[in-house]
Amino acid sequence: xxxxxxxxxxxxxxxxxxxxxxxxxxxARAEAATIKVGFPVPLTGPYGAEAQDQVRAAQVAxxxxxxxxxxxxxxxxxxxxxxxxxxxxxxxxALELIESDKVDFIVGSLSASVQLAVNNVTKVRKVLYNSIxxxxxxxxxxxxxxxxxxxxxxxHMTGGAVGRYAFSKYGKRVVFLSADYAYGHEMVRGFQAVxxxxxxxxxxxxxxxxxxxxxxxxxxxxxxLKPDVLVISNFGRDQQIxxxxxxDFGLKKSMKIVAPxxxxxxxxxxxxxxxxxxVGGTSYYWGLEKTIPSARAFNDRFRKMYNGRLPSDYGxxxxxxxxxxxxxxxxxxTTDPEAVIPAMEALKYDYYKGPEYYRxxxxxxxxxxxxxxxxxxxxGDPDVFNILAxxxxxxxxxxxxxxxxxx
Amino acid sequence: MLLGSATSVAPDTxxxxxxxxxxxxxxxxxxxxxxxxxxxxxxxFKALAAMILIYGLYALGFNILFGYLGLxxxxxxxxxxxxxxxxGIAITHFGLPWWAxxxxxxxxxxxxxxxxGALAIRTLGIYFAMVTLALSQCLYYLFYEATDWxxxxxxxxxxxxxxxxxxxFHLDFVNPIVHYYVxxxxxxxxxxxxxxxxxxxxxxxxxxxxxxEARARASxxxxxxxxxxxxxxxxxxxxxxxALLALHLSIVPIETMHYDTSGLAVMMCxxxxxxxxxxxxxGAAIFLLLENLVSxxxxxxxxxxxxxxxxCVLFFPRGVWGTILQRSRT
Numbered sequence: 001x002x003x004x005x006x007x008x009x010x011x012x013x014x015x016x017x018x019x020x021x022x023x024x025x026x027x028a029r030a031e032a033a034t035i036k037v038g039f040p041v042p043l044t045g046p047y048g049a050e051a052q053d054q055v056r057a058a059q060v061a062x063x064x065x066x067x068x069x070x071x072x073x074x075x076x077x078x079x080x081x082x083x084x085x086x087x088x089x090x091x092x093x094a095l096e097l098i099e100s101d102k103v104d105f106i107v108g109s110l111s112a113s114v115q116l117a118v119n120n121v122t123k124v125r126k127v128l129y130n131s132i133x134x135x136x137x138x139x140x141x142x143x144x145x146x147x148x149x150x151x152x153x154x155x156h157m158t159g160g161a162v163g164r165y166a167f168s169k170y171g172k173r174v175v176f177l178s179a180d181y182a183y184g185h186e187m188v189r190g191f192q193a194v195x196x197x198x199x200x201x202x203x204x205x206x207x208x209x210x211x212x213x214x215x216x217x218x219x220x221x222x223x224x225l226k227p228d229v230l231v232i233s234n235f236g237r238d239q240q241i242x243x244x245x246x247x248d249f250g251l252k253k254s255m256k257i258v259a260p261x262x263x264x265x266x267x268x269x270x271x272x273x274x275x276x277x278x279v280g281g282t283s284y285y286w287g288l289e290k291t292i293p294s295a296r297a298f299n300d301r302f303r304k305m306y307n308g309r310l311p312s313d314y315g316x317x318x319x320x321x322x323x324x325x326x327x328x329x330x331x332x333x334t335t336d337p338e339a340v341i342p343a344m345e346a347l348k349y350d351y352y353k354g355p356e357y358y359r360x361x362x363x364x365x366x367x368x369x370x371x372x373x374x375x376x377x378x379x380g381d382p383d384v385f386n387i388l389a390x391x392x393x394x395x396x397x398x399x400x401x402x403x404x405x406x407x
Numbered sequence: 408m409l410l411g412s413a414t415s416v417a418p419d420t421x422x423x424x425x426x427x428x429x430x431x432x433x434x435x436x437x438x439x440x441x442x443x444x445x446x447x448x449x450x451x452f453k454a455l456a457a458m459i460l461i462y463g464l465y466a467l468g469f470n471i472l473f474g475y476l477g478l479x480x481x482x483x484x485x486x487x488x489x490x491x492x493x494x495g496i497a498i499t500h501f502g503l504p505w506w507a508x509x510x511x512x513x514x515x516x517x518x519x520x521x522x523x524g525a526l527a528i529r530t531l532g533i534y535f536a537m538v539t540l541a542l543s544q545c546l547y548y549l550f551y552e553a554t555d556w557x558x559x560x561x562x563x564x565x566x567x568x569x570x571x572x573x574x575x576f577h578l579d580f581v582n583p584i585v586h587y588y589v590x591x592x593x594x595x596x597x598x599x600x601x602x603x604x605x606x607x608x609x610x611x612x613x614x615x616x617x618x619x620e621a622r623a624r625a626s627x628x629x630x631x632x633x634x635x636x637x638x639x640x641x642x643x644x645x646x647x648x649x650a651l652l653a654l655h656l657s658i659v660p661i662e663t664m665h666y667d668t669s670g671l672a673v674m675m676c677x678x679x680x681x682x683x684x685x686x687x688x689x690g691a692a693i694f695l696l697l698e699n700l701v702s703x704x705x706x707x708x709x710x711x712x713x714x715x716x717x718x719c720v721l722f723f724p725r726g727v728w729g730t731i732l733q734r735s736r737t
Binding site: 043044048052074081082084086087088091092095096099100113115116117119120124125135137142181182183195 | 451453455458513559561562569583656657658662663681702703
């Protein structure tokens, strides 16, 4: 009888190889005495472009730190992991970074649910984490961890700043159109919070399912309501589609379209026409360099490292998120969380966009929101937004510590 | 079962192999348990090893229905997810101890399976797949909308179990090694239970129904009831896997209920070998290891993982484990 399957030798070799390979990986990854910054971001999936820019900007912070002497000679290193925009994957990756790679800090995530997943892991294991994407929930006492900081804006801050600007400039009769999930709900809540104080009139609060491709049924209804302002709270492809259809339908002639967040990468990808004249908020736009020296320095460094490329809004958050930990650690001369936390809480910094600091009760970065308007720039021109205003927020513009459940 | 009790024809070199295979067949649960105990030694990191255990158990539960009974369900994420949510809600909302939460997770899987099964087993083939998919999506949106209970889009956070108290022992569940072996203990118990079920007369009946429904019916077997009970048994295993997932990640993401997760079970079973006892674990291990290791080195990991899957399908038509078993028998 001929044995046409695996011979024993083949089986032994294959088993040996299979057993040995993970050990090789472990050996290759083990390095001593460097400061390790774990960086889980969704490199693949719908936010891949933003995530890859976050990696670039984080590398800028690492390079600057190493060039200026590190921490008593200890160099920093970025450990990038793909979280696939999935909370379960992100939690597994965070566990890997903590248990196998023994990271000192974790910075990253690009969605509310993913950052909450990472936060939950780091909270229990007492590892420092800086979250760089928008979420209201992460500020709440229920989720709070003294090991977690939130460098990004949150929907309450963004919606509030854009609302204050838009309702005072363009009128008080408002229609809301938002994606029916946490992001849309939190944004509308942010707009309503300032709107109530300003006495706006909500004509309609329309929700559309996530991933909608046809808004044509909603547009005549919105036009018939004759609002001054149409607030569109959705993201990515949904935003591109609805703005294109609204432009084609002619809504822009009779009302001002406002979006809480205008993304640099999305605007570049979609082109000028759909976004033209739309007003929104952002945490950072490179054009800030005309007035703010730290923005100039950050952009120049970024351009130098990446052949003239410009940093995006979410990318810049990664720069600040990594840099604050490294600077705080350098200040206290150690990466021990118990020493770094008070240093982070005391930090007053201006790394790329003007003054910032972390509020004591929820570790939210108090910072400015830029109000920007998309302009009709020719394709290839990186100067796509006008900065209309810089809203330097104070703690009074954030949800109060009591409201968040802190006592 | 692909591993039949081989009877030797002539005393040749494959005699020893046959002897080993029949030993392996009789002691399959012991061998599988041994593998799980040694597995963390070779896994890249403990959290991934635990994920492989949990998804392996989930695929194992799915395999009862798919491999042994021959019904392709596209709704198993609902059973897995309900188990996870029941366990998570028991801990976060009611502050129940971990063992009660696990039991509720199994119950969740059973209830979801009973609800979906009662409706779906009236259909067969592609209709069965579609009905289970539709019903699981109903459950998905039910959990998605019940934000106060499940956290909705943000997921259920704070499913934190820090110590496991058992017979006076206090185990540190945050310690990665302890964490793995606690999960492994439950998976091993499940493996023995499944092995027992499959070896019982009921196990033979399940396979009988798969091979020929008409003959099974002619032998006096209530085919509809066998299908329903098998679905519920499958739900219990998937519910346990879901509950372990909630304890492992200390969150329950809404993605757990998504139909992608149903597809994952199909994928893992096909990759490892449907209808084999240990195949689903092999499938889960290959899938998760490939994904995790390749994505460390390139953002184009999907390309490489995809090519590896195509290779598996071409060279291992019965799944990796199934093909190895088949070849070693000839």
